[in-house]
Amino acid sequence: MGCLSVRIQVVLHSYLREKLPAQAKGRAALDLPEGATVADVFHRLGLPEQAAWSVNGVLQRDLSLRLAEGDELRVFRQGAGG
Amino acid sequence: MPGSINQRILHVDLSSGKTWIETPDEGFYRMYGGGSAMGVVYILREVPVGADPLGPDNVLTMFTGVPTGLPISGQSRLAINCKSPISGAIGDSQSGGFFPAALKAAGFDGIVVSGKAPEPVYLYLHHAQAEIRPAGGLWGMLTADADEAIKQELDDPKLEVLGIGPAGEKLVCMAAIMNMHNRANGRTGVGAVMGSKNLKAVAVKSTGKVEAANRAAITAMQRGGTKSIDQYPDVKGLGLNGTADVVAFQNSIGSLPTRNYGMGSFDGFESLCGDRMTDTILKERDTCYSCSVRCKRVVETEFMGSKVDPTYGGPEYETIATFGSYCLISDLNAVALCNQICNAYGMDTIATGATIAFAMECYENGLLTQADTGGLDLRFGNAEAAVTLVEQIARREGLGDRLAEGSARFAETLDARALDYLVTIKKTELPAHMPQSKKSLGVIYAVNPFGADHQSSEHDPMYEEGGFPHYYERLALLGLKDVQQPGAMTDEKIRFAYLGECFYSAMDSYSLCQFVWGPSWQLYGPKEMAELISAASGWDVTVEEILAVGERRLNLMRVFNAREGFTRAEDVLPKRFSKPLDGTGPSAGVAYPAEDLERYKDVYYRFAGWDPKTGNPDPARLAELGLAWAA
Incomplete structure (x- = not known):
């Protein structure tokens, strides 16, 4: 990872919102080192690997995906019910 | 009397006004479990x-x-069954609330209603007795008003009341039977059948106590389950944000029906999410008798100057999808008002919202004009028009009178091009999980005896890699040990769908909630379910016995359909599924070709032991299941 940073938006749904302060209502801007991956964000926020997630609206599965400036990472309860 | 059953079934002949009590032996309960399976026995x-x-x-x-x-x-x-006025096939619908527990505590396991009352009536059940009382003064009342009026007449505010609203009285095909005026036996037109019998309501006074063969075991299971909710993320999500907790995930995988099932993702999904409801219009979380999960919603808001009254609860995921994404409406307040109108008049929100979405697509393609709509601009996204149309359907006014027959019959009155937009199976509108995204669920939609149902099997993602360990540990108890790749559609996936269907079918027989009990993600798994039935009854029940109960129900339903002339030919998906989906998202461009489904059905019928030519049950298999009487 380099020393430059990128800013991304994180949107957490369902019970995963509890990983951020309540007043954030599941949303936060995160500054990450350049080259940071989705796995880095999962580790930082304590998200379970079983969660589903998308970057800029596209569902992905490879946690080693690198994030870029302005990306929106959205994390969901992968589930059924309803 | 063993354990938790009363061994008392109430029969009511509304034509003669006679009631009598049947006292079946214990073996009858062990064979069918109760619920929907038992209901279908009487219907057959x-x-x-x-x-x-x-x-x-x-x-x-x-x-x-x-x-x-x-x-x-x-x-x-509570399971409610009848011959469906929508499909002519078997009808089936489930609900929660407090009424089911109260009915049991009043001394009845179930009610079989036949005939037709000469004038409107309601039933009053208490102390294991039944009265037929006049309901002329209640006819025409909204569900909450009738509920209150009955409590006042009987001077008992603690009664549990189940009944129909004006939609059921007017024989609206998608009429529901409501309890607590916010819990719906919604699907397959059961409310219209109740209305056709001039039966407005059933009021129950909980006058006894349901005992278990092993009460200590039940208590221990309840304590353990309540403490462990946080360990089951899917259950925790339901409690936090209601069933609408899945909106975002459904949208992300391209399984959120949008624009009348023409697309799988909705740009406006965010404002319909369960967590958005929690942050905005949620007044409180509600629950059913003795349930710790608390998935029910109570909302308070307004739209078009109309207050949304908390007494009518709040919208479920299905309601949010049918009135929201199906119709391209992203205003949660509008959806909440549509939900309220449906609950007040007693209508199925799935069929009502889906029928309006179908009408919108017909309007946009010139098959309906403003002359047909009475001036309503029925373009997709017009929330005010949708609200107006819900009321018109409930009252059978204007275009609503035509739509009250359901979208399949309505389509028959239009240009043949309407069939390109029709989204029904066995004339029943589809719920909000898309077969283009969940392929094995598509097979269940097609073969399910009462039309497409999202609560009749486990969904594909639960048997695909990437889930929590408890999904796979539990599915293994059903013999499902070959977890599939995401998106795979294999014979093993169809076996998963079939075995999952048998398990869900058993839950609809034992009358268990599928957000609490189930084969994978729920609070309690198959092992615990066997323990529950054993502790309740005193029998030594296994997972295999549970699956057999579920298989019996499915076979009985197919026997009913077969005698009504249904065959493999009716086990099909809507015509539009053969064309690729529009829009964006992971399911854009994806189709579900009819020839693919035919191959899958061959595999499914083999697992079910049904005739591959007709799709109907095999007499030898019926005999093995103890159902030779039904062959």
């Missing part, structure tokens, strides 16, 4: 072949299950 016995679903020959059954009324989560459920 008593409904003549070819009977008019809205005539006095139809039979309406209301059944609890073996564990109903015990102090544990997810047991207060």
